[in-house]
Amino acid sequence: MTDFNYHEIDDVIHSRIRTAIMAVLISVEEAEFTFIRNKINATDGNLSVHLKKLEEHNYISVKKEFVERKPMTKYKISGEGRRAFEEYIKKLESIIKGNI
Amino acid sequence: MDTKQAESELALIKQMMADSRQVVADNGRHYIFWGIVVTAALVANYIMALQHVSMNYAGMMWFITMISASIIDAIVERRKQKISRVKTFAGRLLGALWAASGISMFMLGFVGTITGAYNAIYICSLISIVLGVAYYTSGSIQQIKWLQWLSLGWWAGAVYTFVYPSIHTLLIFALMMICFQVIPGIILYKKWKKSNTEIEM
Numbered sequence: 001m002t003d004f005n006y007h008e009i010d011d012v013i014h015s016r017i018r019t020a021i022m023a024v025l026i027s028v029e030e031a032e033f034t035f036i037r038n039k040i041n042a043t044d045g046n047l048s049v050h051l052k053k054l055e056e057h058n059y060i061s062v063k064k065e066f067v068e069r070k071p072m073t074k075y076k077i078s079g080e081g082r083r084a085f086e087e088y089i090k091k092l093e094s095i096i097k098g099n100i
Numbered sequence: 101m102d103t104k105q106a107e108s109e110l111a112l113i114k115q116m117m118a119d120s121r122q123v124v125a126d127n128g129r130h131y132i133f134w135g136i137v138v139t140a141a142l143v144a145n146y147i148m149a150l151q152h153v154s155m156n157y158a159g160m161m162w163f164i165t166m167i168s169a170s171i172i173d174a175i176v177e178r179r180k181q182k183i184s185r186v187k188t189f190a191g192r193l194l195g196a197l198w199a200a201s202g203i204s205m206f207m208l209g210f211v212g213t214i215t216g217a218y219n220a221i222y223i224c225s226l227i228s229i230v231l232g233v234a235y236y237t238s239g240s241i242q243q244i245k246w247l248q249w250l251s252l253g254w255w256a257g258a259v260y261t262f263v264y265p266s267i268h269t270l271l272i273f274a275l276m277m278i279c280f281q282v283i284p285g286i287i288l289y290k291k292w293k294k295s296n297t298e299i300e301m
Contacts, residue, residue, distance in 0.1 A: 009101060019109060023116035028123065029192060032185040039120060067182050089113065095106035 012057045013088045017042055017050045022085045025060060025077040033073045051075065059084055123188050126242055127292040129180075130173070130198065131285025135277050137169045142274040149267050155220065163210065170202075193241050201234040221265045224273040228258035235280070246284075253280045 013022055020040040025031060037047050054060045059081030063074045077085070101109075141162060148158050181187075208226045212218055218226075232254035239248030257276045261269045 014101075016112070019113060020116050023113045024120045027117045027120035029187040029189055031120075031187075035185040039116065072183075089110070092106045092110045092113075095101060096103055096110065098103070 009091055010084055010088050012053065012059060013084060015050065017046065018054060019088075021047075021050060021054060022059070022077065022081065022088075025075060026082060026085055030063075030074050030076045033075070036075065054081070057081075121188070121190075123186055123295070126191075126194055126238070126288050127180075128285040128288025128290075129176075131281050131288060133173060133285075134169070135281035135285055137165060139274045139277045139282070141165045142270050142277065146267070146270040146274070149270065159210075159213070166206065166209075190241050194238060197234060197237055197241070201230055204230050219265075221269060222262065224269050225258045225261040225265075228254045228261065228273070228276065231280075232258065247288075250280050250284060 013019055017040065021036060024036055024039050033044075033047070033051075036042075036051075037044065040047070042050075051060065051062075055062055057080075058078055061076050061078050063076070065072050065074070144161060145158050148161070205227050208230065209223050212226070213220045213223060232251040235254060236248050236251035239245065239251070253276065257272065257280075261272060
């Protein structure tokens with residue numbers, strides 16, 4: 001039997017809130033800050049911190065613009081983020097199947 | 101991480117993905133807008149036909165109406181896209197489907213009759229077939245069964261107007277526009293408005 005290796009789990013995604021953010025962003029093409037916030041029931045400050053972390057690791061891209069004089073921040077999952085998220089899901093499935 | 105935690109994580113991911121994909125992609129605005137524009141043009145065309153106005157004028161009326169409506173629709177859509185909180189893959193597919201259908205209908209309506217390939221009386225029948233395809237696919241993309249069923253109405257209308265072509269085809273098509281396009285558009289709009297209110301909350 002192989003021992004569980006915690007290093008194999010992606011720490012950037014492995015947080016309840018960041019996992020939820022990634023799950024939302026992989027399901028849509030692009031989403032605005034408030035859409036993500038309402039989907040995952042997070043506070044503005046908390047969500048900003050986690051989005052920043054995902055952005056720093058190039059898992060998501062950010063687009064800031066002004067629409068009718070109001071700031072709008074839109075997020076999109078990157079290719080790297082998509083690959084990392086798919087890998088993360090594979091790891092979860094492996095754990096469930098007992099392969100890790 | 102143990103098996104229970106992994107299962108819980110996976111359940112969260114599935115739930116979030118399913119929830120995010122449920123965003124209503126179609127706000128029904130296009131159905132209402134184009135339904136009203138085409139119905140008005142059909143009624144105008146019917147009156148022109150009764151008054152024995154030259155077909156050239158009717159063609160010109162259709163051309164000006166369609167081009168103006170396309171420009172207005174493009175401007176409004178561009179603005180809507182900018183302020184929308186989420187862009188979905190389903191929305192992109194629907195946009196491509198209706199753009200392709202619109203170009204096809206334009207060609208059937210104008211190019212086909214100008215070249216004399218077929219009698220203008222059959223335009224409504226041909227357009228009904230294209231609309232049937234668009235509704236069937238649109239309903240499938242959005243997983244709205246009743247929208248798919250509406251395609252049967254469009255195809256049945258196409259068969260009827262092919263078999264019994266007359267000047268009244270214009271009025272029959274106008275009635276189909278109201279029943280199969282404007283009313284469904286209003287239902288879709290109400291659904292979209294409701295889901296949008298939930299997102300805003």
